[in-house]
Amino acid sequence: MADIHLHMLPPSVNNLTVRVFLRASGLDFDEENAWGKTRSDAFMAKIPAHLTPAIEVDSHPRGAMWESCAIMMYLANKHGLDGLYPSNPEKRALVDNANFYLTGTLYPLVSRSTYPRLSFPCYPGEVAASAASDDLKAAARKDSEDAIAEPLEVFRKYFVRDGFIGDGEGPTIADIRLACTLEFIAMNDTPLPKWAQDYCKRVEAALGAAYSEPAGDVRGFLAQLRDAS
Ligand SMILES: N[C@@H](CCC(=O)N[C@@H](CS)C(=O)NCC(=O)O)C(=O)O
Structure with a gap:
């Protein structure tokens, strides 16, 4: 091993x-x-x-x-992977802030909007996991999709700006977490805004095969679902 x-x-x-x-x-x-x-x-x-x-x-x-x-x-x-996770406290504050905001605020909206379409299990207590009608489940899914715009805009104007999270020369663990999360947005009806598409390309270009190779598994899975629907 x-x-x-x-x-x-x-x-x-x-x-x-x-x-x-x-x-x-x-x-x-x-x-x-x-x-x-x-x-x-x-x-x-x-x-x-x-x-x-x-x-x-x-x-x-x-x-x-x-x-x-x-x-x-x-x-x-x-x-000591300083490039991926800066030890400078101020840069690290940006990275940690972004990752906590992603897991606490953005990801629950991503999962509620995409998991029903991915046929992933939804979390207990959520409309999608309840005995609610199909109409109510569809409305709840759409509400989550619509709500993504706000935290996404926060990522644009506060964290990403025109570069990478942490204000360094290359992607950090927060960029990896965000770009990977945004892969699932392809399941929604609302496309990613142009800045986010450019950002994802920037992260992937900087990481090369380290990103593209495993991302192929997610993209292949989404393509299979789309072909089957
Ligand atoms: N917040 C966790 C989420 C992990 C998670 O939800 N993992 C799911 C797959 S996306 C899982 O392994 N589920 C298997 C199970 O619950 O048995 C993280 O970021 O790692």
Whole structure:
């Protein structure tokens, strides 16, 4: 086994985030497809949250951990990957701010608008996971899609501007997290604004195959869904 063993699900953008990060980091890792395994006793003994991406790494106090942003922060800290996760406190504040805002505010809207179309499980208590009528579910999905515009605009004017999150020369873990998340917007009726399309291209161009290769799994999955509909 490599130094870092990643459990991942290829069609997921949460997983894509860490898959891109690991490739961009140059760290020694290998990947295992976790499809059908996340609720197994063996998996849950290591990862009680049954979530991917998850890594196994000997030096970690529990031997394994999950949460895409926490994984990237831990590995970047441990290996001094300053370009991907700046140690300068002010730049790091921008990166952390963006990642917390993404996971707390933007991602729930992305998941509520796209998961029903992806046939991914929706979260308990959400309209899509309830016994509500199809009309109500469709209206709730659309409300979430429409609500994405506001946090997206915050990313444009506060975090991204014309460059990368963290105000450096290249993409950080927050750019990886945002660009990967935006892959799923292709499932919505509202296209990404031009600035966001340009931004995603900028992140992908800077990361090269580290981004494009694993992104191919997500894009292939979305294309299959579109062909089938
Ligand atoms: N906030 C988490 C979300 C992780 C997550 O929702 N993982 C899903 C796939 S997208 C999963 O592994 N589900 C499997 C399960 O619950 O059994 C992150 O960013 O890593």
